[in-house]
Amino acid sequence: MKKYSFSLFIVKLLSRDSNQAIYDTINKISPNIPVINSLNSVRMCEHRSQTFNFIEQRCKKLSIPKSYYSIHDASIAIKKGVKIIIKLDMHNIPNLPKNDRIIGNPKNLSQFKEMVKNYKEEDLFFQEYLGKFDLIYKIYVIDRWAVSITSHNRLRQNENLSPLELVHIRVPIDKQFKRRILRFGRKIGMSTFGIDYIISQDGNPYIVDVNDFPSFRRIPEAISLVSDYIYNTITSRQVVIRTLVKAKS
Template sequence: MRFCFIVEANYRLESMPTVIARQLVQWGHAVDILEPSNTVTSLCDLKEQVYDAYVLKTVSDGPGLCILEAAEAAGIPTINNSRAIRLVRDKSLCAAFAYAQGLPFPRSYFVANSELLKKIPQEDYPLVVKPTNGSSGRGIHLVNSPAQLAELKVDGPSVCFFLAQCYVENPGYDIKLYVIGKDVYAVSRESPLHPDLEVTNRLLPLKPEWLSLARRVGEIFGLDIYGLDVLESSTGPVVVDINDFPSFERVPRAVSRVAGYVLHLAKEAKLKRQEQPRARGAVNREGPQKLAKADRRKRTGVSSEVPQVTREEPIRPGVAETQTSGELPVGKLR
């Protein structure tokens, strides 16, 4: 199969998703690397490039998502889909959608500039303030009271708008839930709000409520490969952030698992595309026969319908983990 990985400049030296691309190449597939900030992309011949799928690792306000949406508009499968990525990449949009869908999410406010934070009701403090286009835990601040706003320094050239969330009381560390299809892995992570608390980043036993919550988030947002930051509160797990293509740190055999699922999604999409023309052709050729059969069923009361058979998910490749890291050249991988 043939893939195009859209990788923003920010992630050129990070292992994810370049190790996924290299794993696919080791399995005999072709991968092209597209870096949006250094590439002129022709929009007129996207379908002629014959990619089985586009895979995106983007920053919140980067150009990669525009290219992914263009590929999707041209009928090319994408992993994840562009709507889901947009929903989670804008933190204010993510919060509004999660809250509307009944997910356990903190009370949140959108503010266009830091001066507006003083208008948030005092009873909603402490607040967690973060940029709506932030990522990797950068630019997050805990504000315990309105008096601390005078000391807050959040404005900068890369900051767009702000999300202010009511602080959720928790043990002082984050729980990262990594999801690959229906498989969920839980990892403890140190919190950017509690840097003095010593936390060991390690794989945790998966609680049933974490599993249920992680899968529900994927169904609601339409994500296939994703992660969510969860806090354990007195009332149960609370989601505070969702990521469309996380690092999968501490997940066993993460590279082969993610690469295998990317391959599975691309194969499923290819089968669906191949079935559509056959289905249309069958309707055109068999229309008169179907009408005749329907007429016979009316007269005899006998049906020739066949029960639908579902196709099971194929076994994922059992290939050893790839440990490749470092810079990946833009262009073709063979």
């Protein structure tokens, strides 16, 4: 970083404890270089607990399954009849398939205790289980542009869709929901991100996952949109710098 000149950073990391060294290095050596998604937002998205706690505290108009942040609280919820799903708190663990990041959906307190006994509490995330859904919807956001698609069985997706099929899996986004998603991005500090959500029986969208800088593999125009956004970000910054230099001269 000291040797080469950088105009912009795109920070996309697997979830590792060593990532803190990367955050510290960028903050120390290149604090004024723009980042597509803020380092704080990337760090937050490494942990489900931090991400959903942020939504609970700062985006109260977005619906999410209720989260429980300790084994004790999750146990009390189960005693009250609440269905719980147990996941690993780390969001993007290296070399771990998506279906292995879910520990299970205990039917009772005994099953719950059995499922968590071999894990550290801080490595787990507990959330209300809303049930099985055949359709998972995804929203992809690039700056102020957003598109939503359907995803049949997100753990076993068909990767060989034709261009026509890619168009047909798109679904309209409720305008109010779109505004709230874009507002969430501004609050957390992300301009390029993805949201997974389901539609509950009462018709409300519930967010079940957040991804910083997703793959966009099912969005053919995403490459050009991301490229344009990067170009505009760098260009606008250069204009600001030139203006400041002229003002000082």
